[in-house]
Amino acid sequence: SAVISQKPSRDICQRGTSLTIQCQVDSQVTMMFWYRQQPGQSLTLIATANQGSEATYESGFVIDKFPISRPNLTFSTLTVSNMSPEDSSIYLCSVPKGIGDEQYFGPGTRLTVT
C-alpha cells in the first residue's frame, strides 16, 4: 500500500491569507487527487493533478482559488488562496491504488480560518 504524508496536519489561519498544503507519496504515481471534506460533509473532489500537465478542476473549484503544483511523480501541493471561514475544512490528497478505481488517502490537513 502507498504511504502518503501531508503537511501541515492542521493550521489556523487568518481570513485573507493563503496556505499551501503538501502531499508526499512513497512511490511514483501518475495521478494525484485533492479532496475537501467540510464539517459533517462527505469528500468532494477538488481537482486531479497529473505530473507534467495542468490540473483538472471539478465544477465549483477554480485555479485562482486552489492553485495546484505537481513538480514530480511523488509530490504535489494545493494552495488555498484568499481564505474565508467557509474554507475551513479537512483537505486530503489521494492516489490510485492499482488498476482499479480504489484510492489511498493521506491523513488530511485540518484547516480552520478565523
Add this chain to the structure above:
Amino acid sequence: QKEVEQDPGPLSVPEGAIVSLNCTYSNSAFQYFMWYRQYSRKGPELLMYTYSSGNKEDGRFTAQVDKSSKYISLFIRDSQPSDSATYLCAMSARDSSYKLIFGSGTRLLVRP
C-alpha cells in the same frame, strides 16, 4: 438530489451485533463500489471494493451490491468497539477520470 445517499446516523449498537450500513445511488453508470472507514481526525481507509453486482467477503466484513436496485450494503459481523468510526461509501463509473463520488458517511458507535 445527491448522486449517492447515505444515512448519517449515528448508529449505536452493542458489541457483538451485526451492523448493516447502506447507500443508494442514482447514476446507473457506476460500476465500481467501495467502502472506506474513517476514524476521527484520520484519512479514509479502504475497507472493501467490489466491481458490478454480487457479494464480497473479507473476514468480518461483507460488501453487497445490487445494481438493479442501485443499492449497496456493508455488513459487519461480531462488531467490536474498535469498529466505531464513520463509514463512507464511494462509487465510480470506471472511466478515465478515476473520479470517486462519496456518500456523506454513517457514524457507527459500538458500545462495549
